[in-house]
Amino acid sequence: xxxxxxxxxxxxxxxxxxxxxxxxxxxxxxxxxxxxxxxxxxxxxxxxxxxxxxxxxxxxxxxxxxxxxxxxxxxxxxxxxxxxxxxxxxxxxxxxxxxxxxxxxxxxxxxxxxxxxxxxxxxxxxxxxxxxxxxxxxxxxxxxxxxxxxxxxxxxxxxxxxxxxxxxxxxxxxxxxxxxxxxxxxxxxxxxxxxxxxxxxxxxxxxxxxxxxxxxxxxxxxxxxxxxxxxxxxxxxxxxxxxxxxxxxxxxxxxxxxxxxxxxxxxxxxxxxxxxxxxxxxxxxxxxxxxxxxxxxxxxxxxxxxxxxxxxxxxxxxxxxxxxxxxxxxxxxxxxxxxxxxxxxxxxxxxxxxxxx
Numbered sequence: 001x002x003x004x005x006x007x008x009x010x011x012x013x014x015x016x017x018x019x020x021x022x023x024x025x026x027x028x029x030x031x032x033x034x035x036x037x038x039x040x041x042x043x044x045x046x047x048x049x050x051x052x053x054x055x056x057x058x059x060x061x062x063x064x065x066x067x068x069x070x071x072x073x074x075x076x077x078x079x080x081x082x083x084x085x086x087x088x089x090x091x092x093x094x095x096x097x098x099x100x101x102x103x104x105x106x107x108x109x110x111x112x113x114x115x116x117x118x119x120x121x122x123x124x125x126x127x128x129x130x131x132x133x134x135x136x137x138x139x140x141x142x143x144x145x146x147x148x149x150x151x152x153x154x155x156x157x158x159x160x161x162x163x164x165x166x167x168x169x170x171x172x173x174x175x176x177x178x179x180x181x182x183x184x185x186x187x188x189x190x191x192x193x194x195x196x197x198x199x200x201x202x203x204x205x206x207x208x209x210x211x212x213x214x215x216x217x218x219x220x221x222x223x224x225x226x227x228x229x230x231x232x233x234x235x236x237x238x239x240x241x242x243x244x245x246x247x248x249x250x251x252x253x254x255x256x257x258x259x260x261x262x263x264x265x266x267x268x269x270x271x272x273x274x275x276x277x278x279x280x281x282x283x284x285x286x287x288x289x290x291x292x293x294x295x296x297x298x299x300x301x302x303x304x305x306x307x308x309x310x311x312x313x314x315x316x317x318x319x320x321x322x323x324x325x326x327x328x329x330x331x332x333x334x335x336x337x338x339x340x341x342x343x344x345x346x347x348x349x350x351x352x353x354x355x356x357x
């Protein structure tokens with residue numbers, strides 16, 4: 001989910017906001033006539049989803065969403081650059097790893113749930129004082145069913161099963177610089193008796209594998225899986241979903257701790273402190289967790305934060321490569337990013353795994 005275009009402006013030595021208005025014209029006056037709300041989120045197809053399910057509805061109420069395109073890292077940098085002045089956006093869609101620094105730096109406002117009726121469809125763990133969960137993916141081992149059958153390779157039950165001799169040179173692991181590395185790295189560490197503060201077991205395992213490619217972007221990984229160059233990969237289940245009718249793939253969720261299968265990567269919508277038009281912001285938060293928007297999330301093979309949408313998909317045939325039932329979702333691991341030191345991880349990775357990635 002990367003922006004297709006970016007206008008680079010330099011302020012305070014950092015990249016400032018790339019801001020574009022959602023191309024939806026208000027038709028009639030509504031409760032937010034003339035109100036403008038700036039929303040920072042991902043670009044590409046994700047932006048189109050937000051425009052179709054949230055932006056158009058807001059425009060019908062007379063409002064205008066201004067889109068600030070970018071991933072969480074540069075958007076967080078924009079907030080840092082704007083400290084002491086008006087923030088560059090009012091709402092921000094971010095990932096779980098940025099929640100601790102956003103909270104620690106006092107950058108978030110509380111959500112008024114009296115104005116967010118759709119929150120009743122969310123399990124308690126999918127909402128906090130400062131944000132609502134908007135999407136999830138589940139880290140898994142994606143494997144080529146035909147190659148595994150042809151070569152007599154058992155379905156992986158744990159990450160250590162990637163050591164199988166016939167898989168060497170046919171494995172892909174997320175690169176330390178990529179966005180998908182944390183769930184895989186922490187999952188491997190947990191399986192080996194480690195934790196967020198001890199990733200050595202994960203590094204030892206990765207160093208023992210003959211890795212075909214360390215992937216940084218999902219599109220590159222999909223190419224490797226589709227071509228058959230890679231037979232097994234550590235990645236989110238959305239990767240497999242997007243190749244469901246293209247390649248003979250399936251996903252398995254390894255038991256990283258007793259009774260805990262797989263690791264989550266989560267997306268959250270938060271209110272930025274100092275943002276304008278509070279009533280409109282709460283209205284938009286409500287629509288991000290509407291059934292219409294959350295069904296759109298599932299169509300992109302990410303998981304909805306709503307229980308009813310998950311239940312609908314759980315009842316469909318061929319969807320069990322994802323964990324969709326309440327007990328299944330509950331028994332997955334959420335990373336405690338307050339204990340994650342990415343700089344230290346990178347240093348340890350470079351020493352153990354080396355420049356080969």
